[in-house]
Amino acid sequence: MLKLGLIGKGISRSQSARLHVLLGRMCGMDVTYDYLDSDQIADFDLIRQLTKCAQTGYAGVNVTHPYKTSARKLITPRKRLPEALGSVNTVVFREDGWRGDNTDFVGFMRGYRQQFGDAKPGTVLQLGAGGVGLATAFGLRGLGADKILIHDKDAARGEELVATLVAADAAAEFVGEADLADAVRSADGLINCTPVGMNQYPGCPFDTALFGGQKWAFDAVYTPVQTAFLTSAAKSGIEVMTGFELFFFQGIEAFEVFSGAEIDADAARTEYFNAYPEALTG
Known part of the structure; x- marks a missing residue:
């Protein structure tokens, strides 16, 4: 099982879970994706939440508003990120440490x-x-x-x-x-x-x-x-x-970082719209 999640504030309308679960299904992986909403977590603290995720079996988490900049200050970025890009939206938990990425970029x-x-x-x-x-x-x-x-x-x-x-x-x-x-x-x-x-x-x-x-x-x-x-x-x-392209490709990039899999973007696009035709209009 690949255990993933999203940390953010007011994230109940996010579509990230269905994209990551679908990408996992395409790769033959059982994926769970939890919404870790700071509005719903008492005395929320970012470093404490990240630590809890790392200790409870999460492979990684996405990070969204308003925690991207704070996460960058806590985590070593991947080499592909420009040094001056001061935010991360993807955190991977590994034995040799946590790594941050910005798949929006x-x-x-x-x-x-x-x-x-x-x-x-x-x-x-x-x-x-x-x-x-x-x-x-x-x-x-x-x-x-x-x-x-x-x-x-x-x-x-x-x-x-x-x-x-x-x-x-x-x-x-x-x-x-x-x-x-x-x-x-x-x-x-x-x-x-x-x-x-x-x-x-x-x-x-x-x-x-x-x-x-x-x-x-x-x-x-x-x-x-x-x-x-x-x-x-x-x-x-x-x-x-459209903004769907950013949502779609940042999600694919994040899933590839989390899982190590390589995604066929064209096939994933077809699968996603077949499963969620309303995404064509929002």
Whole structure:
């Protein structure tokens, strides 16, 4: 049996369990996947919870909001992660110690290449500098983006991400509210890493009147899959990548780290949509 779990706050709506159980079934593995919600655990402490998981037979756990940055400070990262990427979302328990990974980072790059091939990202405007925004920004760096423009309503948080990217030799700038429209118009790619567009937060994070000259768009939101942002972008002739791709590929990357198995992504996609057709629409 492969015992896995997810540590986070308010995670009851997560779809991670069904993806990991399905991937296990494809590999002939009996997988359990528990939701370890800090809202439901008295006196929750991250290091105590990780230690308990390691001692009770978990092969590993995913870590989500708001614990990714804290987990990175506690755990040795895998060598494939950029040194400056200060968050982990995957922890593996091994006899020689715990190892951290960020499969949002590698999953975003894998999804981008699946969707857009070898095309370079160009100049990209990203809204949102939180946990997933950190991973996608470093993914853009890994994909060879010419320039990464960051806007966040919390200017200090946005500027901190820009400083982190610049320190990692990426061309990055913070875009304030006054310059946002010009940045949208001039961008090759547009990314939403804010909650706007989720079922709970309907709407579009961009001014759609500015759409038309961009080449591609990605929305980290995947419930629903077809967000108002991506629908408007597609109508304007912009190629789009849905948040499902990030969810799917980060999950595959995490499962491969946990299990040592190699997943056929195309077969897994077919199996997942056959089992959960509602995932096509969110």
